[in-house]
Amino acid sequence: xxxxxxxxxxxxxxxxxxxxxxVSQNPDMELAAVFTRRKPESIKTVSExxxxxxIDDICEYKDLIDVLILxxxxxxxxxxxxxxxxxxxxxxxxxDTHARIPxxxxxxxxxxxxxxxxxxxxxxxxxGLFSMNRLILEAxxxxxxxxTFWGKGVSxxxxxxxxxxxxxxxxxxxxIPVESVIERIRxxxxxxxxxxxxxxxxxxxxxxxxxxxxxxxxxxKNMPNYFADxxxxxxxxxxxxxxxxxxxxxxxxxxIRSGDTxxxxxxxxxxxxxxxxxxxxxxxxxxxxxxxxxxVRLNRxxxxxxxxxxxxxxxxxxxxxxxxxxxxxx
Amino acid sequence: xxxxxxxxxxxxxxxxxxxxxxVSQNPDMELAAVFTRRKPESIKTVSExxxxxxIDDICEYKDLIDVLILxxxxxxxxxxxxxxxxxxxxxxxxxDTHARIPxxxxxxxxxxxxxxxxxxxxxxxxxGLFSMNRLILEAxxxxxxxxTFWGKGVSxxxxxxxxxxxxxxxxxxxxIPVESVIERIRxxxxxxxxxxxxxxxxxxxxxxxxxxxxxxxxxxKNMPNYFADxxxxxxxxxxxxxxxxxxxxxxxxxxIRSGDTxxxxxxxxxxxxxxxxxxxxxxxxxxxxxxxxxxVRLNRxxxxxxxxxxxxxxxxxxxxxxxxxxxxxx
Numbered sequence: 058x059x060x061x062x063x064x065x066x067x068x069x070x071x072x073x074x075x076x077x078x079x080v081s082q083n084p085d086m087e088l089a090a091v092f093t094r095r096k097p098e099s100i101k102t103v104s105e106x107x108x109x110x111x112i113d114d115i116c117e118y119k120d121l122i123d124v125l126i127l128x129x130x131x132x133x134x135x136x137x138x139x140x141x142x143x144x145x146x147x148x149x150x151x152x153d154t155h156a157r158i159p160x161x162x163x164x165x166x167x168x169x170x171x172x173x174x175x176x177x178x179x180x181x182x183x184x185g186l187f188s189m190n191r192l193i194l195e196a197x198x199x200x201x202x203x204x205t206f207w208g209k210g211v212s213x214x215x216x217x218x219x220x221x222x223x224x225x226x227x228x229x230x231x232x233i234p235v236e237s238v239i240e241r242i243r244x245x246x247x248x249x250x251x252x253x254x255x256x257x258x259x260x261x262x263x264x265x266x267x268x269x270x271x272x273x274x275x276x277x278k279n280m281p282n283y284f285a286d287x288x289x290x291x292x293x294x295x296x297x298x299x300x301x302x303x304x305x306x307x308x309x310x311x312x313i314r315s316g317d318t319x320x321x322x323x324x325x326x327x328x329x330x331x332x333x334x335x336x337x338x339x340x341x342x343x344x345x346x347x348x349x350x351x352x353v354r355l356n357r358x359x360x361x362x363x364x365x366x367x368x369x370x371x372x373x374x375x376x377x378x379x380x381x382x383x384x385x386x387x
Numbered sequence: 388x389x390x391x392x393x394x395x396x397x398x399x400x401x402x403x404x405x406x407x408x409x410v411s412q413n414p415d416m417e418l419a420a421v422f423t424r425r426k427p428e429s430i431k432t433v434s435e436x437x438x439x440x441x442i443d444d445i446c447e448y449k450d451l452i453d454v455l456i457l458x459x460x461x462x463x464x465x466x467x468x469x470x471x472x473x474x475x476x477x478x479x480x481x482x483d484t485h486a487r488i489p490x491x492x493x494x495x496x497x498x499x500x501x502x503x504x505x506x507x508x509x510x511x512x513x514x515g516l517f518s519m520n521r522l523i524l525e526a527x528x529x530x531x532x533x534x535t536f537w538g539k540g541v542s543x544x545x546x547x548x549x550x551x552x553x554x555x556x557x558x559x560x561x562x563i564p565v566e567s568v569i570e571r572i573r574x575x576x577x578x579x580x581x582x583x584x585x586x587x588x589x590x591x592x593x594x595x596x597x598x599x600x601x602x603x604x605x606x607x608k609n610m611p612n613y614f615a616d617x618x619x620x621x622x623x624x625x626x627x628x629x630x631x632x633x634x635x636x637x638x639x640x641x642x643i644r645s646g647d648t649x650x651x652x653x654x655x656x657x658x659x660x661x662x663x664x665x666x667x668x669x670x671x672x673x674x675x676x677x678x679x680x681x682x683v684r685l686n687r688x689x690x691x692x693x694x695x696x697x698x699x700x701x702x703x704x705x706x707x708x709x710x711x712x713x714x715x716x717x
Contacts, residue, residue: 318673326662333656335656339648340528371697379697382695382697387485387509387514
């Protein structure tokens with residue numbers, strides 16, 4: 058590609074900042090502008106030269122941006138922004154409410170088809186790289202079982218749930234995969250497991266002064282959906298400790314497929330994909346950026362509508378040509 | 388898909404047998420026929436009902452086969468068969484001579500373009516699934532290093548090299564990844580490594596009666612390209628022991644990407660894809676079969692020519708519809 062891909066960022070939280078960093082690592086790309094609902098002058102970007110604009114001015118950039126990366130949340134931002142901006146730009150987002158993906162796909166697809174744009178939805182590592190591994194390994198080993206483990210990492214939803222408990226000032230929750238269960242699967246066992254069998258939930262809680270800690274602990278541990286079905290550990294710590302030791306955002310996980318071949322299914326095979334990430338948002342941002350490259354190329358070839366990781370040939374993710382890829386990486 | 392995909396197998400060695408087994412695990416497929424250069428009546432297939440024909444009769448099956456899986460070797464079979472049969476059938480093969488892939492791709496591509504057929508080349512796990520991981524992870528984490536380890540598993544080329552040594556009656560070679568090196572990489576180190584630093588070569592040798600074992604060992608250990616650059620271990624065993632303990636074909640390996648994000652590359656990320664296979668040929672055959680499904684679908688959509696794992700959207704590998712995949716696996 059002779060001309061650099063011009064990337065727009067919508068929303069400048071942890072993911073938006075990660076995309077800015079990721080674009081700077083890719084010489085075939087450049088940051089066109091960051092768009093925000095906040096006052097642009099209140100945003101401090103990583104690079105001092107980055108242009109920050111109010112979201113109301115985004116239409117003026119219709120011909121100055123090749124792809125817009127939507128960095129908002131799945132609860133309220135993306136259901137509105139996804140279809141809206143797919144009507145104006147090639148887009149990439151990390152919509153991750155698994156149960157609502159079919160509905161979200163349809164609404165973005167319709168908008169993108171109408172505008173002649175291309176939109177990659179639900180990009181990241183889960184949904185994303187983990188989904189790819191679930192699909193590929195199930196297709197290759199149809200007789201078998203797949204397992205997904207998450208962690209060790211912070212769950213935003215569970216941390217929010219803790220912070221809503223009466224008497225809790227602040228808190229964070231780590232999802233931790235149960236190593237002994239992973240070992241059993243790696244050794245060829247194929248147990249039936251609930252999410253609760255596979256994960257421990259460890260909570261670090263800052264209580265308000267005078268709050269009843271025993272009551273807080275019981276409330277957390279018995280919270281339906283979030284904690285009741287899990288082995289849950291609650292630690293009380295000071296706010297200083299929370300800030301000092303729990304401000305990073307590591308995450309990761311595993312997809313494991315255990316399957317058999319042979320006339321009597323007598324030969325076992327184990328395939329595993331794992332991630333160990335020091336920054337969940339920065340890694341997710343890198344996946345978004347690679348798919349931004351793919352979306353621009355696919356649109357130039359006339360492919361429009363919504364796409365997922367299942368639809369995009371992976372060669373489109375790399376800045377290298379098909380010839381180079383076959384020579385160097387195949 | 389309402390009608391089953393009719394699969395032809397060309398060549399009935401370990402891979403061909405594996406494809407027969409794999410097709411029987413996929414309800415949307417059926418085995419049309421096995422083609423062989425040997426006398427058809429000399430072939431004993433897994434299923435007694437399988438049709439075995441001489442390769443000279445293959446043209447009569449032009450309209451009775453949706454995809455032909457080429458199960459021959461990369462040294463002499465595929466360079467001839469790949470372009471030849473891509474002129475008649477949709478094809479899948481496991482061409483694995485990395486250095487000659489560009490040339491092989493071009494010859495198959497030309498033939499398939501001319502015939503309006505689709506051919507997936509170099510399908511398997513390396514090249515194949517490992518190549519996919521190398522590409523995806525490099526595209527996502529451009530600032531980093533990738534490592535590929537093979538084993539523990541039998542290397543056919545190295546086993547052949549042992550058997551050519553004077554005084555050797557029989558022998559087998561296992562490639563073994565160095566665990567301590569893998570651990571260093573998993574912990575975030577990024578060493579510069581040769582293939583020899585990453586692997587041990589363990590040989591089990593049956594000597595001819597009266598042969599000079601010390602000389603055999605020295606000849607093996609000093610063999611250029613094959614063993615001289617590696618830590619090589621040689622064991623002498625009896626032929627009975629070789630047959631009893633070394634007739635299985637396990638293999639496996641790892642692709643690891645270690646990369647950084649952040650303004651000062653201060654956040655480390657480790658991604659790893661690994662395989663532990665009890666039967667290398669049967670697993671490879673399963674990958675071929677899944678790509679056979681993809682090739683048939685792509686050809687029906689009008690996509691012709693040669694393709695690799697980099698060009699084929701992974702959704703095509705699964706018998707499930709795009710809607711089902713988004714709902715169940717994304």
